[in-house]
Structures are given as C-alpha cells and as structure tokens.
Amino acid sequence: MSVPMKRQLVVVFMVAAVSMTTSQTRAQDVLGGTGITGAGSTFIYPILSRWSRDYRAAAARGGDFPLPNSGLEDPPASTALEYEPVGSLAGMLRVKDRRVDFGASDMPLKPDELASANLAQFPIVIGGVVVTTNIDGVGPGELRLTGPIVADIFLGTITKWSNEAIRALNPRLTLPDAPISVVHRSDGSGTTFNFTDYLSKASPQWKTRVGSGLLVSWPTGTAVKANEGVARQIQRVKNSIGYVDYSQASQLALNDAVIQNRSGRFVRPQPSTFQAAAAGANWNATEDFYVLLTDVAADDAYPITATVFILMHKSAPRTRTAAALDFFKWSLERGSPVAEPLGYVPLPSSLIGQVRAYWARAFKIRT
Numbered sequence: 417m418s419v420p421m422k423r424q425l426v427v428v429f430m431v432a433a434v435s436m437t438t439s440q441t442r443a444q445d446v447l448g449g450t451g452i453t454g455a456g457s458t459f460i461y462p463i464l465s466r467w468s469r470d471y472r473a474a475a476a477r478g479g480d481f482p483l484p485n486s487g488l489e490d491p492p493a494s495t496a497l498e499y500e501p502v503g504s505l506a507g508m509l510r511v512k513d514r515r516v517d518f519g520a521s522d523m524p525l526k527p528d529e530l531a532s533a534n535l536a537q538f539p540i541v542i543g544g545v546v547v548t549t550n551i552d553g554v555g556p557g558e559l560r561l562t563g564p565i566v567a568d569i570f571l572g573t574i575t576k577w578s579n580e581a582i583r584a585l586n587p588r589l590t591l592p593d594a595p596i597s598v599v600h601r602s603d604g605s606g607t608t609f610n611f612t613d614y615l616s617k618a619s620p621q622w623k624t625r626v627g628s629g630l631l632v633s634w635p636t637g638t639a640v641k642a643n644e645g646v647a648r649q650i651q652r653v654k655n656s657i658g659y660v661d662y663s664q665a666s667q668l669a670l671n672d673a674v675i676q677n678r679s680g681r682f683v684r685p686q687p688s689t690f691q692a693a694a695a696g697a698n699w700n701a702t703e704d705f706y707v708l709l710t711d712v713a714a715d716d717a718y719p720i721t722a723t724v725f726i727l728m729h730k731s732a733p734r735t736r737t738a739a740a741l742d743f744f745k746w747s748l749e750r751g752s753p754v755a756e757p758l759g760y761v762p763l764p765s766s767l768i769g770q771v772r773a774y775w776a777r778a779f780k781i782r783t
Contacts (some may be wrong), residue, residue: 452517455506455516457522465499466751514732522605536729542709544722548670597657648659661759677719681715697711705770705774707723
C-alpha cells in the first residue's frame, strides 16, 4: 500500500551506483552529498516514493540490488531525492528553468517543444485516470457512463443524477434526484490533460467549448488542488463526481465508474485494462516517445489510460544526469514487481530497451 501524500514537499531517499561510461561510482561520491531533485506529476508520486525507498535499500547491499520486499531495514544514510508533487505543469516549468534535475509529467511534450528547450523525454510508467463518484447505494464498478455523458456532466448540461440518459444506462441502480457536484483540478495537471483529451475525443461539444490541456476553463464545478485534494473532496461531498489517478482512487477506496470504450464495451479501470490500451501503442513510429493512450481502439482497453514521462535537460551536469538515469534504470528494470499492486503498468521490456537507447543518444551516457 502506498503512503498517502500529506505534504507538498516529500523527501524520499535514494543511493545511486552511478553508471558512468566505463565504471560505476556511488552518487554521493560524485554529487558531493547533494540530492537529486525532481518535481511535477502527483500521478507518479506513490510509485516514485516506493521505488526510491527500495532503491536505497538495494544500494545498501553495495549495488547487489534485491527485489522489493526483501526485508532489508534501516539502510545507511544516503543521498536524498527531493521530489515535489506540484502538478505536471509546474514540473515542466521547473525543469525548463533548470531548477530541478528532472520533471515528471502525464502530458508529453511535442518534439519541437523539446528541441526548443533542449530537453529529452521518455516514458517511465503507465496508469489510468478514474472517474469517481460519491452516491449513496452505488458501489465500486456499478455506475456505467459514456464519454459523451461524462462530458455533458462536466459541461454543466447534465445537472442531476436522475437524468434520463444516466438512468437508461443504469436501470438496476436507484439514482437520487439530486444535483451533481462536479470536482476538478485547480492546478496545471497531467491528469487533467488526459481526462480532457479523452473528453475531446468522445464529445464534439467538449472539444469545441473546452478542449484539452493541463489547465482548461471549466464550465462548472469546484476547483481543488492535486489528485489527493480531488479525492478528499469527493469523499466529503455527497452526489459528487471527479477524476483522479487510479492509485489514489484505490488507496482511498473511492467508487469508480465503468466507462464505455471506443469498441462499445464498458470497462473498469484496472492494470489489466491499462495494459490492453498500452499494448497497441506504436512507440517506434514516434519521435521522443510522443504517444497518447486515450480512447484506444482495443476491446479491453480502458479509455482514459495515461503515461507518465520524465523530462531532463540534455546539457545538465553529467554527474547529476548519470545519477538520475541510474535510478530510473533500476526503477524500469527492477521496480516492476511493485507496479501493479500500486495500480500501475510497468513498461514492456522492448520499450525499456528503446528508452535506454534513447538515453545514449540524448545524453551520451551508456547505462
């Protein structure tokens, strides 16, 4: 189970056996005790925190990295990774301004944007955005919704749970004749980007009136900061609806809605349906891994599947880049056993190979 995010600044620990071009060096030896810094996505926080803890414990074995849950306790003091889960937009801005060593974003940047900022971008993990509700008598996975209906709710066109379109999809549920309380993010968010990107594909009205982005002009609803803030607001307010990352929804036992995908099937958000969406992605056909997994045409695909990307400066100090890449290399290759329990899908081995080859080209560092 992941640790709830109760502070905006979260210090999680890591030790790096830095993979340099010809030999391995411990991170604290080359960084002089200065921690690696990152900021951005709240979506990735639970697994990033767990990976950092497990990596630190593994490095305490002198580089003989054990699998997670090895039982190793109280490893030696080590270099710290300071990560601020402040939202994807803030993470992008901080890495562009060189205020952090890496940014984490649930929205990929296009190749021309990366080139203009001298940034590199690669995927790190896959997850999903969950539509969650708080309706008396309606449990997890019971409420069925379509993309157009979700769009109409967030547009303010559908205002009550007793609406005929919702009732027609859910004849066995007793839905209240009560106003729908809409909750959405206030900060620049990759979760928002993937949610609104899906709605733009599912609803012409949404695409025309609102569109997609890290920040959008919401027609209705209450604005709350961070995934955890949205989740807590939904817990507090009866007859509410919002969107959060799957890990947060699972951690707080929120009631997820079942969403109709492009194939016409109603699909629950879970790692297997995120994997189904990711399976058809052609990462080879894109530059800088610019791939979106929303509204994928696959029978079992969950329609609001998302990828978290890491952004790093190509011209950052070599020692800091090498230390960060060593951590991400370990996370990709050895951190997968904890991914699904936390609600994520690890990258397939073929994609990991592509990521490492990309590192060599972008950073001139062999890992």
